[in-house]
Amino acid sequence: MGEKLWFLLLSILTAVILIGCSSDSQEIQSDPDHYPEAKEAAWTFLKNQGWDDTVAGDWKRAEVREITADESHHLLEDAYRGKDALYVIFKNKENLTNGTPNILVDPETNEVMGYTATE
Numbered sequence: 728m729g730e731k732l733w734f735l736l737l738s739i740l741t742a743v744i745l746i747g748c749s750s751d752s753q754e755i756q757s758d759p760d761h762y763p764e765a766k767e768a769a770w771t772f773l774k775n776q777g778w779d780d781t782v783a784g785d786w787k788r789a790e791v792r793e794i795t796a797d798e799s800h801h802l803l804e805d806a807y808r809g810k811d812a813l814y815v816i817f818k819n820k821e822n823l824t825n826g827t828p829n830i831l832v833d834p835e836t837n838e839v840m841g842y843t844a845t846e
C-alpha cells in the first residue's frame with residue numbers, strides 16, 4: 728500500500744508541475760530586434776504626449792507583450808475593444824509618482840490603439 732500511495736503522490740505532483748509550466752503565458756520580448764515598428768510608434772506617441780521624460784534607458788529595449796485590448800485600458804477608439812494588441816512597456820526612471828504609460832499598438836498597422844496609466 729505504501730508504494731502505491733507514494734507513486735500516486737509523485738504522479739500528482741508531476742502533473743501539477745507540468746500543468747503549471749504549460750499555462751498560457753504572455754509572450755514577452757525585450758530584444759530591440761523584436762517589434763521595432765511597434766516600439767517606435769509607442770515612443771513617438773509618448774513624445775507627442777510629453778510623457779517621454781519618465782523613461783529610463785534606451786526606448787528600443789522596451790518590453791512587448793501580446794494582449795487583447797479591453798476595458799482596463801484607455802482605448803483611443805471603442806472599435807479596438809477585444810482586438811489583439813502589442814503592449815509596449817518602457818522602463819521607468821526611479822522614484823516617480825506616476826510612471827510611463829504602457830502603450831497598446833495594433834500588431835498589423837503599428838498604429839497606437841490606446842494606453843494604460845501606471846504608478
